[in-house]
Amino acid sequence: MKVLLVVLFSFLFPLECYRLPSKKLSGNRDKWNQLKHFIHAQKFQHSKAQSVQSPLTIVDGVIYTVNITIGTPPQQFLVALDADSSDLIIPASSVNNNGITNTNTTFNSSASSTYQFVGNVTNNGQGFEIGQDTVKLGGIGTSQITIPKTRFLLDINANSFFYYDLGINGVLGIAFESLSTTGGAPPLINAINQGLLSQPILTTYLNGQPKEDNLTTGTGGNVVYGGVNTKNCGSSITYHPLSSASYFQITLSGISVGNYSISKRYQATVNFEQAILGPLNVLDAIANQVGATPTDVEGITYYAIDCNATIPSLNLKIGSNTYSIDEKNLIWNPYDFNDLCFLRLYSMDNGGFGPSWVLGLPLIQQYCTVFDLGNKRIGFSPVKNQ
Numbered sequence: 001m002k003v004l005l006v007v008l009f010s011f012l013f014p015l016e017c018y019r020l021p022s023k024k025l026s027g028n029r030d031k032w033n034q035l036k037h038f039i040h041a042q043k044f045q046h047s048k049a050q051s052v053q054s055p056l057t058i059v060d061g062v063i064y065t066v067n068i069t070i071g072t073p074p075q076q077f078l079v080a081l082d083a084d085s086s087d088l089i090i091p092a093s094s095v096n097n098n099g100i101t102n103t104n105t106t107f108n109s110s111a112s113s114t115y116q117f118v119g120n121v122t123n124n125g126q127g128f129e130i131g132q133d134t135v136k137l138g139g140i141g142t143s144q145i146t147i148p149k150t151r152f153l154l155d156i157n158a159n160s161f162f163y164y165d166l167g168i169n170g171v172l173g174i175a176f177e178s179l180s181t182t183g184g185a186p187p188l189i190n191a192i193n194q195g196l197l198s199q200p201i202l203t204t205y206l207n208g209q210p211k212e213d214n215l216t217t218g219t220g221g222n223v224v225y226g227g228v229n230t231k232n233c234g235s236s237i238t239y240h241p242l243s244s245a246s247y248f249q250i251t252l253s254g255i256s257v258g259n260y261s262i263s264k265r266y267q268a269t270v271n272f273e274q275a276i277l278g279p280l281n282v283l284d285a286i287a288n289q290v291g292a293t294p295t296d297v298e299g300i301t302y303y304a305i306d307c308n309a310t311i312p313s314l315n316l317k318i319g320s321n322t323y324s325i326d327e328k329n330l331i332w333n334p335y336d337f338n339d340l341c342f343l344r345l346y347s348m349d350n351g352g353f354g355p356s357w358v359l360g361l362p363l364i365q366q367y368c369t370v371f372d373l374g375n376k377r378i379g380f381s382p383v384k385n386q
Contacts, residue, residue: 051198051227052143056081056206056220062274062361064206064220065168067139070152071112076140077105077169081204081223083248083271083371085173086186088152091163092129105169107154109133118151121181129154130182137187137225145225147191151182174202174371178246188225192374197226200374205232205383206365233368234382240319243267245376252357254317255282258289263317266356270369270378273360276314276325277348286314290330292343301347305331307339316363323380329362 056064063080070077070090077090093108109115109131118130132151138144155170163169173179173186180186185193192200206221222229228237243251244267252268254261255278262282280301287294290311292303305311309331313324333341344362363369363380370379 049195049198049226050145051224052138052145053222053224053227053229054138054142055222056204063166063168064204064272066137066172066223067142068172069136069138069140069144070107071109071133072114073112074134074136074140075105075107075111077107078167079170079172080166080168081272082171082173083175084179084269085171086175086177086179086189087173087182088135088150088170088187089128089155089173090152090170092154092156107131109154118183121153127157128181129156132184135187137191145191145196147187147194147196150187150190151180151184152187153182174373175248176246176373188373191225199226199228200372201226201228202371202373203228203233203368204364204371205229205368206361207383228370228381229368232384234384237368237370237379237381238319238321239370239372239375239377239379240321242376242378247271247355248371248378249355250318250378252316252318252359254315254322255286256315256317257286258312260285260289267354268357268359269355270359270364272364273358275344275346275358275360276362277346277358277360279356280347280349283345283347286345287343290343299349303343303345305341305343307331307333307341309341314362316359321380323363323367325362325366329366 054066056066065078065080068077068079068088069075070088079088079090090107093106109117109129112133114134116132118132121128121130130151131154132149135147135150135152136144137147174188177185177189180189184190188202191197203224204221205223207219222232240250243249248270250268250270252266254263256262262285266278283301283303284294287303290305291309292305295302295304309327311327311330313326314330316323316325330344331341332344344360348356348358366383367380368383370381372379
């Protein structure tokens with residue numbers, strides 16, 4: 001079962017909607033969690049409004065990524081979407097690579113005529129340079145939303161090969177400004193403040209099953225900055241107010257599957273983690289209902305199950321609405337283990353602090369998700385033609 005140690009549970013112009021492609025990528029779970037832990041430790045003339053659709057792309061697994069550009073002329077980066085942070089973080093070209101020549105994508109501030117140095121911030125010995133430049137959501141040659149005078153973090157300490165090993169060039173946080181450490185509005189909030197988005201929202205449509213050993217690039221759906229996705233998502237969107245507007249945190253009022261149900265109010269965050277994370281006793285009860293076997297690996301409980309098992313849907317109650325997640329999004333086979341698969345449910349002990357649940361990819365692959373920054377709420381709509 002040691003192989004489980006590398007299972008990922010993870011991560012502006014005219015009045016119109018831009019839909020940007022996103023990539024889905026998996027990598028070493030420990031490295032991704034190190035990066036997220038490091039990011040989260042740092043917390044504590046205008047164009048017309050428009051919306052743009054950009055593709056999400058799947059590369060080697062389960063980190064959903066999009067293209068952005070920074071600077072003049074633009075330098076392009078593939079960044080992971082992160083709903084647990086708000087800053088844009090890119091490795092600097094001056095990053096220390098232990099004497100090894102770096103050929104990976106890093107930001108060269110001296111090559112941008114519009115770059116401005118703002119200052120430095122240090123946390124636990126880790127250093128960032130705060131910069132300001134023109135950031136564009138979307139890749140070169142595609143529809144883009146241009147955000148002038150946007151602050152971001154240049155990672156001047158982390159080895160840039162760390163990002164390369166994950167298959168990404170940085171992280172784009174989409175959460176609220178309270179999590180930012182730049183002293184200014186992060187990219188999405190800055191776009192909203194400048195009136196560059198048709199609506200103060202971001203909508204994701206995620207497709208494809210995660211697969212740890214899939215090293216090829218593939219379509220992972222799309223993200224729409226400033227609008228909703230009418231092609232892939234149903235017209236009926238149900239919104240829920242956030243119980244805390246730093247992360248996308250909501251109140252979960254019940255869980256059921258098969259003959260098991262529990263009615264209890266929990267705090268939960270919605271993000272791009274690989275799985276649904278929750279209290280061990282509830283997950284054990286769910287696993288018992290679907291015939292999965294718990295396996296403990298270094299304090300985290302995973303649940304093995306027959307790949308051909310037919311299981312009932314997992315139902316999550318949010319407000320007065322119930323969201324059902326079917327077996328397609330609950331069972332996965334990360335390493336082609338013949339008939340051995342795993343539930344996308346992992347145990348989490350929050351120590352009595354913070355949310356008890358993390359509602360990750362199983363939920364937001366089952367439903368289109370609207371991250372509404374302007375109205376401090378989150379919305380779900382059925383995916384078309386599932």
